[in-house]
Amino acid sequence: MAGSDDVVAEKGGERASDVIKTVMVVIAMQAEALPLVETLQLVEDEQATIFPxxxxxxxxxxxxxxxxxxxxxxxxxxxxxxxxxxTVPASLLTYAAGVALQPDLIINAGTAGGFQAKGANIGDVYIATEFANHDRRIPIPVFDKYGVGTMEAIPAGKLIKDLKLKEGKLSTGNSLDMTLQDEEHIKANDATVKDMEGAALAYVADLLAIPLISLKAVTDIVDGNKPTVEEFLENMSMAASALSRTVPLVLKYVSGKSVADLSS
Structure with a gap:
């Protein structure tokens, strides 16, 4: 069995031992991003010439x-x-920006649905330990595994412990709601949280050999009593605030470290 250093090397290539100097944070929704932009006092590149x-x-x-x-x-x-x-807009953006900016680390920050059966609560921020898809159903041998596309996250045990973050597996699909088929696949993925881009970004990051950390703030309890849309809208602002507090902590933690330092 490969050790944690081997997994880091596979995920990040030669970058794993380099000091992290440039970080690209990918966020799907403007309402999720702007509180963090304000907290970090970032400036918009209105020309954005790196994009098509x-x-x-x-x-x-x-x-x-x-x-x-x-x-x-x-x-x-x-x-x-x-x-x-x-998944499509997030993948295209991550690929184009990743190629142009060549970050040492990608952070996917966003909101997600959580499962109370797995201990998730509204406002919890999780770091993903594994990625999988729940709506790419291809019932043909081998293609079925490709559809799920399970990928391990980079080892980040020390970061998780030191920052007292929750951890869990992430399942991705292109729908906010959850069909019965989705539910079956999410359970098969042993997921604690579900989102709409995480596994796709993990695929792109792996393609580019750039290490990825995924941070997800829980907006709704998928297996709870409230309608998902109602709960999502009700808690979006609070979850965005949780991200604007957590992401800077992670950024400060990784500053001056290598990706390999995050695991031990």
């Missing part, structure tokens, strides 16, 4: 301790004016 012309994507940049920090978001849908949520 016409893309609605946004980038906010600044410094924190010894870190160069960039927050990138997919922006608003051109036709409907709502946040460009889901």
């Amino acid at each position: 012309k016409g893309a609605p994507w946004k980038k906010y940049s600044g410094d924190l301790d010894a870190l160069n920090v960039h927050v990138v978001i997919p922006g608003k849908d051109k036709s409907l004016g709502v946040d460009s949520v889901g």
Whole structure:
């Protein structure tokens, strides 16, 4: 069995032993991102020349301790004016920004549904230990495993312990609600939280050989009594505030360290 150092090397390549100097934070929704942008006093790059012309994507940049920090978001849908949520916009943004900025670490920060059966509460912030999909159902041998796409997160046991973060497996799908089939697959994934982009970003980060940390604040209890949409909207602001407190703690923690330092 590979040790934690071997897993880090596989996930981050040569970057694992390098001191973290540049961090790219990917956030799906503007309401999730702006409290953090304000907390970190980041400045919007209105030209955003690193992005394709016409893309609605946004980038906010600044410094924190010894870190160069960039927050990138997919922006608003051109036709409907709502946040460009889901796996496709997040993947495209992460790939383009990752190639252009060459960060030493990617952080995916956002909101998620949590399962009370796994101990999740509204406002909890989780760090993902594993990623999987629950809505890519391909019932053909081998393709079925590809559809789920299970990936381990980089080992970050020391970071989790020192910052007293909760940890759990993350399951990703492109719907806010949960069908019975989704529920079956989420249970099979042994997930504590579910979101709409995490596993896709893990795939892109692995493709680019850039280490990824995923932080998710719980907005709704999926297996609770309240309707998901109602609870999500009710708790969005509070969850965004939780992220604006937690992400800076993680950034300060990783500053001056290597990815390998996060595990031991």
